[in-house]
Amino acid sequence: MNPRTTGILFLVALLLGGVVWWSNQREVEKKEAEDQAKRLFGELKAEDVEWIELRTSDGQDARLERRDGAWRVAKPVDFPADPSTADGLASALAGITSESVIEDAQDFSVYGLGDGQKVVRFGAGGAERELRVGKKTPVGANHYAATGASGSVYTIASFRATSLDKPLDDLRERRPLRFDRDSLQRIEVTWQDGGVVLEKKDGAWRLVAPLESAADAETVDTLLSDLVFLRATGFVDAPPPDAQVGLDAPAYRVVLLSAPQEGKEPTRHELAIGSVVQDGTRMARAAEPALYRIPTERFDTLPKRVVAFRFKELSRFVATDAQRFEISFSDPAQQSSQVATVEGQSTGTDGWTTKPDPMKDGLAARIVAELARLEGDDIAAEKMGPEELAGVGLSPARAAVRVYGKQPEGGGEAPVLAEVHFGVQDGGRIFAKVPGRDTVYTLADAIAEHVPMSLEAYRARFVETEPPAAEAAPDAAPDAQAPLAPEVVEPPADDGGSPAAE
Structure with missing residues (x-):
């Protein structure tokens, strides 16, 4: 295309765009002028309103005053005003607009605007103003209204009229304390x-x-x-x-x-x-x-x-940061102290795998989720001696759970995100302790539904008793495979402050 033609077309498009913008702008200005002309109190702003007097919906003659930038009920009681309600009244009065003007208006009493009707007075800029609200119009969602500045009768939207109708208690600040x-x-x-x-x-x-x-x-x-x-x-x-x-x-x-x-x-x-x-x-x-x-x-x-x-947090971490966990169970019935350990490994979006036994779907993830934000219900003791710890099943711990994060890219050991030791269940509570802290906590025993507290509980409720259907042999009987027992190893010497087994 000829460059000259292109330039002319560009100028024409620019000119048309300017004409459209100018036309739209004129419409916006016209609408604003019409809205401004409908305002009963001209260019008055809400922040200019200094005081308001009205009769409340429960028959109280009330006065609100703006003092040092804050609203206060001055009558019939001296009390802080609800700032939102007071600001809302000021805004409604300053910005109230008419829907229409009644031509050849009759006496005010015909429209419910005579003496004894709802009158709201307010001050702004040292001048007093008045709004009278009358009866509902026969047609449309409007009320009759008048101002003290003229003898004209207007109609205003009913929602604007009802916004001025408040009980005294709604004008009062209901917050006993107001602080930062x-x-x-x-x-x-x-x-x-x-x-x-x-x-x-x-x-x-x-x-x-x-x-x-x-x-x-x-x-x-x-x-x-x-x-x-x-x-x-x-x-x-x-x-x-x-x-x-x-x-x-x-x-x-x-x-x-x-x-x-x-x-x-x-x-x-x-x-x-x-x-x-x-x-x-x-x-x-x-x-x-x-x-x-x-x-x-x-x-x-x-x-x-x-x-x-009191601070009673036993563990907190982001559940998705967990990559591996270990649960070590101690069997107090054994003559020699032995432990059995279960390991879980995150497989990313596919969930978790556990060994030596596969756990039921979702239970490994639930264990991690419970440990991600675990808090005690109460504090059993600030500190316990060795015999006391043994008595509540914390030396050695009946169950010790350790959760690891991601191994550093440069190598080295994965960070320990959480480590919690669980003791005996007694009277609806479970004793618990964090290595390195003297405090002994108690938890509601509902946690035992999601975290195994003993080897027996683990075998009974957490282990997948049947192999997944896709992996099962065609001729395998439904109950042919029993859960494997976790490997049992002799633990290192237990000092009551570290897990029974790593």
């Missing part, structure tokens, strides 16, 4: 028969009372989340004596202290929850004189044992 969890430095928690103190050190929470110990990060995070999302179901503005609601001896008390800032005292947040249950709620006191009604079920989930705050 990342700024916290100290947490004090007390309940009726105990308590803990935690401090953040080097970015991690630690117990400092009643003992020095690493803290359970998940318990602390869950507690803080529960407090952040705690919401009152109601309020008591004339509190009874503390003894009547159990606040003379609170069932639960939390004090949160932020890290000190230069030239400022640490910010303190405190919540006390009463011990008396009334209508499924407990009374709680925070910074305001009024009391909050807290649902009992939210109180019930709060941790109330020292051990709940």
